Amino acid sequence: MYSIGVDLGGTKILTGVLDEQGTLQHTLELPTMAADGPDAVIRRMRDTIDRMLDRVGRANVIGIGIGAPGPLNPHTGMVLGPPNLPGWDQIPLRDELHEVYGLPVYLENDANAAAVAEHRFGAGQGSLQMVYITVSTGIGGGVVIDGQVRQGAAGGFAEIGHMIVDPDGARCNCGNRGCLEAVASGTAIARMASEAFGRALTAEQVAELAMRGDNKAQQVLDTAFYYLGIGLVNIVNLYDPDLIVIGGGVARIGQPLFAALLQALGSNYFRRSYGMDVPIVPAQLGAKAGVIGAAALPWLAREQA
Amino acid sequence: MYSIGVDLGGTKILTGVLDEQGTLQHTLELPTMAADGPDAVIRRMRDTIDRMLDRVGRANVIGIGIGAPGPLNPHTGMVLGPPNLPGWDQIPLRDELHEVYGLPVYLENDANAAAVAEHRFGAGQGSLQMVYITVSTGIGGGVVIDGQVRQGAAGGFAEIGHMIVDPDGARCNCGNRGCLEAVASGTAIARMASEAFGRALTAEQVAELAMRGDNKAQQVLDTAFYYLGIGLVNIVNLYDPDLIVIGGGVARIGQPLFAALLQALGSNYFRRSYGMDVPIVPAQLGAKAGVIGAAALPWLAREQA
Numbered sequence A, B: 001m002y003s004i005g006v007d008l009g010g011t012k013i014l015t016g017v018l019d020e021q022g023t024l025q026h027t028l029e030l031p032t033m034a035a036d037g038p039d040a041v042i043r044r045m046r047d048t049i050d051r052m053l054d055r056v057g058r059a060n061v062i063g064i065g066i067g068a069p070g071p072l073n074p075h076t077g078m079v080l081g082p083p084n085l086p087g088w089d090q091i092p093l094r095d096e097l098h099e100v101y102g103l104p105v106y107l108e109n110d111a112n113a114a115a116v117a118e119h120r121f122g123a124g125q126g127s128l129q130m131v132y133i134t135v136s137t138g139i140g141g142g143v144v145i146d147g148q149v150r151q152g153a154a155g156g157f158a159e160i161g162h163m164i165v166d167p168d169g170a171r172c173n174c175g176n177r178g179c180l181e182a183v184a185s186g187t188a189i190a191r192m193a194s195e196a197f198g199r200a201l202t203a204e205q206v207a208e209l210a211m212r213g214d215n216k217a218q219q220v221l222d223t224a225f226y227y228l229g230i231g232l233v234n235i236v237n238l239y240d241p242d243l244i245v246i247g248g249g250v251a252r253i254g255q256p257l258f259a260a261l262l263q264a265l266g267s268n269y270f271r272r273s274y275g276m277d278v279p280i281v282p283a284q285l286g287a288k289a290g291v292i293g294a295a296a297l298p299w300l301a302r303e304q305a
Helices: A038-056 A093-101 A110-121 A180-184 A186-197 A203-211 A215-239 A249-253 A255-266 A269-274 A286-304 B038-056 B093-101 B110-121 B180-184 B186-197 B203-211 B215-239 B249-253 B255-266 B269-274 B286-304
Strands: A002-008 A012-019 A024-031 A061-068 A105-109 A129-135 A139-145 A243-247 A280-282 B002-008 B012-019 B024-031 B061-068 B105-109 B129-135 B139-145 B243-247 B280-282
Touching: A002 A038, A002 A110, A002 A286, A012 A038, A012 A286, A024 A038, A024 A286, A038 A061, A038 A093, A061 A093, A061 A110, A061 A286, A093 A105, A105 A110, A105 A286, A110 A129, A110 A139, A110 A243, A110 A286, A129 A215, A129 A249, A139 A180, A139 A215, A180 A186, A180 A215, A186 A203, A186 A215, A186 A249, A203 A215, A203 A249, A215 A243, A215 A255, A215 A269, A215 B215, A243 A255, A249 A255, A255 A269, A255 A280, B002 B038, B002 B110, B002 B286, B012 B038, B012 B286, B024 B038, B024 B286, B038 B061, B038 B093, B061 B093, B061 B110, B061 B286, B093 B105, B105 B110, B105 B286, B110 B129, B110 B139, B110 B243, B110 B286, B129 B215, B129 B249, B139 B180, B139 B215, B180 B186, B180 B215, B186 B203, B186 B215, B186 B249, B203 B215, B203 B249, B215 B243, B215 B255, B215 B269, B243 B255, B249 B255, B255 B269, B255 B280
Parallel strands: A002 A061, A061 A105, A129 A243, A243 A280, B002 B061, B061 B105, B129 B243, B243 B280
Antiparallel strands: A002 A012, A012 A024, A129 A139, B002 B012, B012 B024, B129 B139
16 A cells, blocks of 8 residues: 655655655655745646645555645645645645545644654654754744644644744744744755855855855854754753754755764753753755645554554 | 641641642741751751641641652652751652651652642643643742653753853853853842942842832843743743743742743743743742642642652
8 A cells, every 4th residue: 555645845745655655765856936825836746646646546655745835724735825835724734635646645744744744754764752943945843842843732732933932033933033944945045145245156055155164154054053053942941852953955064064963952051951962963865845744644643543 | 638748848837738739737937957967957857747737636637749859860869968957968859758647749840849739729721732831939840740740850941040041141050151050049139239239139129129210120121020921832842831830039020020921931932933821820829839839749649640
């Protein structure tokens, strides 16, 4: 038996078929073309799902899981109005797809889906209290406690990117100041670098410059790492995890990032008091975590039934 | 049948007997005299427990619950080294008391115990995702999800007072800067007022002065409320609660505090996006929440068994 997972992003739709052991059997990627609006995007999603159903046979599919950008409500299956999906406003995505396919459909925040994947098949296996953080153009998170990803009252559990870490910090898209996402994401690194260098640079280019010894680039990274460190201290004090998994593009900066985060955690009162050594490890599933986690949702639901 | 609860604080020990309906039948308060060290303090705790056992009859008691200051580990029953209990370092309090009395003994962080009490018998009844915050000389918290107070990997879940809300803020006892407790607790209010007025003032006196129209006092409160507001926005984005219960001495400032917190929450992206209206309500059990919650622990354990 198989499940189908869809990772719906602002720039691409990645759909795949997963078996019960967590092996991704087939994948298909289409551009989201988000500007076309929800109807066209959902049509493209359905194209990818149709192709997967043809491939493995509808009778062999137990259900469909969708990972989508927040805010969304997993309890009602509604996509509420993600900033990077223009025109989406209270779209009952889960029920629409269920009506089309007659299969169980599950909707989950994309970061939560990736957290599920890392916990079940990746870096988080065996953890009883895992925090997953993705640091990419944005910052998201998911918390898996006793094998269950926590959703909160309305699907907003662990919106880690919107934790305020500096009330005097840069303005966030959400309207608040100094959200972790506004001061430590790839976008924030690029913004700080553009200010420092007077020209447009990507986070990747900043990391490369820093690696080659450029001081200005290093300072930009240090600022972002400093805020990520504060975020991690807060995560430890608020969730008391036994493991922290870090994914997303910025995590690929690698050793210097993890060293900075471990140092920040070393300053944490509770960690010191408990003599705890909370491991911080890189995610293992890379860019596939979202689609694997989405496809894992039907399997999880089956186990919990 | 009855349970015995002990609220072990830095200044007093409050012990009581609870019936299954949550009615506190008898209480006894002794000064902690913490400076005498753990052996003397445990002796005094045992005196209060002995008196309660005599009162209701040992055969009628199902167990003993202890609420104590963190850091402690509820899984191992160890008190690790609370700043306001000098000399306590890795004390196996749960096992010591179990050995003496032969009854089941449960150890829980004092804020978690109060959270249990408010959820079961107070302002949090019926909530599926409750965050309890106590704002007093310190700031603590407890999160009750699906009826269970979350303990985390090592007993450090929801150490809300040590969430960093301003990395340039005042130094905290824990060593970090700008912890919520360092900038918004009763102690922080008193410290800011002493600086503003050039003489020692308690948080209560500051609140009284502000009520009578004193601008300087109002500014001190506004600063503390501002940081509490940031803390609340973070709590909503991290725990996505359906209810926030606020207890502790500072909560007695009442309406101006709750108005400021509701205003801060109104600025929260996810709350706005979801159209959520997270109620913020005052705790109902006052200074008895700790002892009631401690005494509730044996009942909870019995239900979950």
